[in-house]
Amino acid sequence: MAFLHEPAKEIPIIAEPDILVAGAGPAGIGAAVAAARNGAKVLLVERYGFLGGNLTIAMVNPMFTFHDVQGRQVIRGIAGELVDRLVEHTASLGHVRDLTFDNASMTPFDPEGMKLILFQMVREAGVELLLHTWVVDAVTDGSKVTHVIVENKSGRQAIQPKMIIDCSADADIVAKVGAPFKKGRESDGMMQPVTLFFRIADVDDQRLRAWMKANRELLKDSPTDEQIDSSQAIAFLGLQSLIKQAIERGEFPADAAPRILMYQLPRKGQFAVNTTRLQGIDGTNANDLTRAEYLTREQAWGILRFLKQYVGGFEDAYILDTGVQVGVRETRHIVGDYTLTEDDVLSGRDFEDGIACGTFAIDIHPPEGELQVYTGSGKAVYEIPYRSLLPQGFDNLLVAGRSISATHAAFGSARVMATSMAIGQGAGTAAALAIRNGQTTREVDVKAVRAALLAQGQYLLDERAEVVQDEGLKLETSGGSTAEASHFNPFAGRES
Numbered sequence: 001m002a003f004l005h006e007p008a009k010e011i012p013i014i015a016e017p018d019i020l021v022a023g024a025g026p027a028g029i030g031a032a033v034a035a036a037r038n039g040a041k042v043l044l045v046e047r048y049g050f051l052g053g054n055l056t057i058a059m060v061n062p063m064f065t066f067h068d069v070q071g072r073q074v075i076r077g078i079a080g081e082l083v084d085r086l087v088e089h090t091a092s093l094g095h096v097r098d099l100t101f102d103n104a105s106m107t108p109f110d111p112e113g114m115k116l117i118l119f120q121m122v123r124e125a126g127v128e129l130l131l132h133t134w135v136v137d138a139v140t141d142g143s144k145v146t147h148v149i150v151e152n153k154s155g156r157q158a159i160q161p162k163m164i165i166d167c168s169a170d171a172d173i174v175a176k177v178g179a180p181f182k183k184g185r186e187s188d189g190m191m192q193p194v195t196l197f198f199r200i201a202d203v204d205d206q207r208l209r210a211w212m213k214a215n216r217e218l219l220k221d222s223p224t225d226e227q228i229d230s231s232q233a234i235a236f237l238g239l240q241s242l243i244k245q246a247i248e249r250g251e252f253p254a255d256a257a258p259r260i261l262m263y264q265l266p267r268k269g270q271f272a273v274n275t276t277r278l279q280g281i282d283g284t285n286a287n288d289l290t291r292a293e294y295l296t297r298e299q300a301w302g303i304l305r306f307l308k309q310y311v312g313g314f315e316d317a318y319i320l321d322t323g324v325q326v327g328v329r330e331t332r333h334i335v336g337d338y339t340l341t342e343d344d345v346l347s348g349r350d351f352e353d354g355i356a357c358g359t360f361a362i363d364i365h366p367p368e369g370e371l372q373v374y375t376g377s378g379k380a381v382y383e384i385p386y387r388s389l390l391p392q393g394f395d396n397l398l399v400a401g402r403s404i405s406a407t408h409a410a411f412g413s414a415r416v417m418a419t420s421m422a423i424g425q426g427a428g429t430a431a432a433l434a435i436r437n438g439q440t441t442r443e444v445d446v447k448a449v450r451a452a453l454l455a456q457g458q459y460l461l462d463e464r465a466e467v468v469q470d471e472g473l474k475l476e477t478s479g480g481s482t483a484e485a486s487h488f489n490p491f492a493g494r495e496s
Contacts, residue, residue, distance in 0.1 A: 011149065011158045017043040017128065018435045020148055020161035021428070022135050025053020026417040027401030028167035029118055030078050030424025031431070035165075036125040038432035038452065043128045043159065045135060045150060048324065051118040053169065055111065055417060058327035059197040061272035062108035062233075062263050064416045065360045066095055069104050071473035074357045074381050077458035078121075079421040083107055085117045093232055093266055097473060099223050100237040100261060101361065101487070102376040105473045107418070108233050110266050135168065138176040143395045145177055163396045163431045163441070167424060170284055171332040171391075171403035179391040180335040183282075185408035190367035192329035192412075193279040195257075196296035200271045200304065201320040204313040205264070208234065211312030218242060220485040227476075233264040234271075238484035242310060252306050253299040255279070258370050259486040260307070270320065275303050279368060283328035292326045329365060329402075329415065336405025337442075338387035345382050345413045346375070346491060350461035353446040354383030355426025357459055358419040362491060364412040372487035373412065383461050384414060386446050389427050395440035400427035422458065429453055 017040075021032040024046035032044040054060040066075045066083070073080065073095075086092035091113020098106040122129065130150070137149035139158075147158045166173040171181055184191035209228050216222040219238035228234075239260045246252035257277040264271055276299040281288045300322060307314040343349075345362060359381045364373035388405040389398045399405075400423045402415040414423070429452050434444040450460055459465050482488065 009156065011156055013147070013160050014157045015043050015128075016160045017041045018161065019043070019163045019165060019428070019431050020045065020159055021165045021167055022148065022173055023053065023167035023169060023401070024051040025167060025169055025401060026055060026421040027424035027427070028053065029122065030421040031165045031167055031400050031428035032127045033078050033121055033125045034425040034428030034456070035432040036127045037456065038429055038436075040432040040435050042126070043130060043161070044122060045130045045133050045159070047132065047134050049131050050115045051122065052111070052114055054327055056115050057325055058323040059111050059199065059272065059321075060327050060417065061111070061197065061265065062106040063418050064107075065103045065105055066107060066418050067104040067470065067473050068359045068381050069379060069475040071104060071470045073468040073470070074359050074459050075418045075422050076468065077422060077453065077456060078425045079418050080457065082117065082121065082421070085121070086113060089113050089117060091117065091266060095470065095473060096232040099227060099231060099235040100220065101363070101374055102475060103360075104475045106233070106235060106263065108263055108265050108272070135172055138173050140177050140394075143393060145173070145394060145397050148173065162435055163398070165398045165400055165427050165431055166403070167401050169328070169331070169401050169403060171334050171399055173397065174334050174391050174399060174403070175332060177394065177397070179393050179397070181332040182335060183332055184330060185367065191282065191331060192365045192367060193277045194281045194283065194292050194296065194326045194328050195274060195365070196276045196300060196323055196326045198273050198276070198300045198322040199265065199320040200273060200307070200314070200317045201269055202316045202318060203269045203271055204316070205234070205269065208311070208313030212236070218484055220482060235264070236260060236262045240484045240486045243306070246306055246310070251309070253302040255295070256299045256303060257365075257372075257486065259484065260303075273300070273303060276300055277365065279366070283331040289326065296326050297322060330411065332403050333411060334391045334399050334403055334405050336388045336392065336399070337390045338385050338405060340384060340388050340404070340406040340410040340414060342407060342409035342491065345410050346380060348380030348382050351383045351385040353386040354460055355386045355389070355430065355446070355449060355453065356384045356419065356422035357381055357461065358384060358414050360413050360416045360419060362409055362412040364409065370486060373490060374487040375489050375491050381461065384419070384423055384426070386426065386430060386449065389423070390441055395442055398427045398431055398441055400424040425458060426453060429456070
């Protein structure tokens with residue numbers, strides 16, 4: 001490979017915030033808002049022209065999951081406030097029952113409403129924004145990251161923060177400074193596949209419900225008429241046998257997920273489809289991402305043709321839009337002071353330094369093969385320890401979101417958006433308290449962090465927190481037939 005040697009340049013320092021948050025996905029939103037509300041001067045840098053990360057850029061829908069199997073809400077705080085504001089804005093129905101993967105709840109939303117509400121929340125908190133800006137490098141001095149280099153239409157610039165929260169989803173700053181990380185599963189580094197979400201419009205809701213009743217044997221757990229009729233938002237999973245036949249006839253994209261998974265959205269006649277799938281993609285490799293963008297869009301049109309031909313209610317449907325970019329599930333996991341494990345998740349473990357809760361299943365879309373791993377959601381509520389946010393070797397750098405220190409299997413639970421926002425809130429609160437008290441990331445008093453989180457509406461285990469329970473979200477079915485759903489549970493019997 002040939003190289004070009006770039007001459008040295010003087011880079012202007014454009015900002016000196018207390019805290020720089022890199023990436024405005026769910027974790028970045030939680031981190032920036034929490035840090036600002038706790039008194040820190042916060043700069044939030046985002047490469048797109050709007051906020052939300054996978055919520056809006058990749059249009060991943062719905063949000064999972066706020067409730068355990070008893071209908072108790074265990075993710076609250078900033079994430080809970082976001083949902084309340086979406087409902088007030090008619091951009092979400094709120095938390096509703098799910099008929100797909102044994103989740104106690106799902107939270108569908110309108111992505112355009114999401115963009116507006118997120119802008120309002122960060123601006124009201126006093127967060128400074130810098131959009132259309134990429135993080136491209138970082139400068140260190142011993143155990144401290146002194147500067148982060150960014151580029152945008154204004155050129156190459158430097159930011160000099162006291163503390164940094166890497167919410168890039170790919171641990172980009174961690175990689176730039178040389179802190180240790182791993183990719184994918186431990187045995188071979190393979191990562192979960194990417195998916196391009198797309199929205200379908202002009203679906204006839206009543207015809208679809210009638211079709212589901214007439215073809216319930218093709219759906220997971222063969223839902224009853226009452227379950228179908230009472231669903232505020234249809235959650236649709238199944239058709240594996242029908243798709244297998246369609247693939248043999250060339251009527252369904254062979255590389256896509258071998259089942260249909262889709263969710264009704266708040267706007268009439270709209271569904272979010274989670275069925276495209278492309279394995280063998282590294283989300284930190286531009287060539288891989290380029291290939292994924294056009295191949296998954298080809299899949300989307302093939303999936304639409306299948307739905308129009310075989311599923312009632314889709315006769316006049318069309319693709320409203322696709323994600324701005326393909327949705328990436330997994331890339332780098334930092335090597336932190338503690339690595340969250342599948343045993344921690346399945347046993348519902350609490351930690352003295354827990355800063356957020358999770359209750360979603362271990363959900364692993366297959367790096368190879370067809371069958372998806374799914375343990376069933378909400379069977380245990382566990383905590384994410386603060387130590388899993390601490391990259392080794394640096395004392396003013398935190399990580400929040402999907403790239404925290406976790407095994408491939410544990411990550412399959414902690415990666416979802418409600419949990420990521422809760423982790424971000426924990427990181428932002430810790431960073432703000434550290435700044436206030438002149439401490440490093442490892443010196444901060446985690447008991448004080450937990451107290452601050454509880455005071456600001458978050459839920460943590462082994463603390464006196466008000467029980468928020470929705471009887472209508474108690475899980476009625478769990479572990480039923482998955483014959484048409486293309487998933488299995490290799491951890492059966494290990495859940496608490």
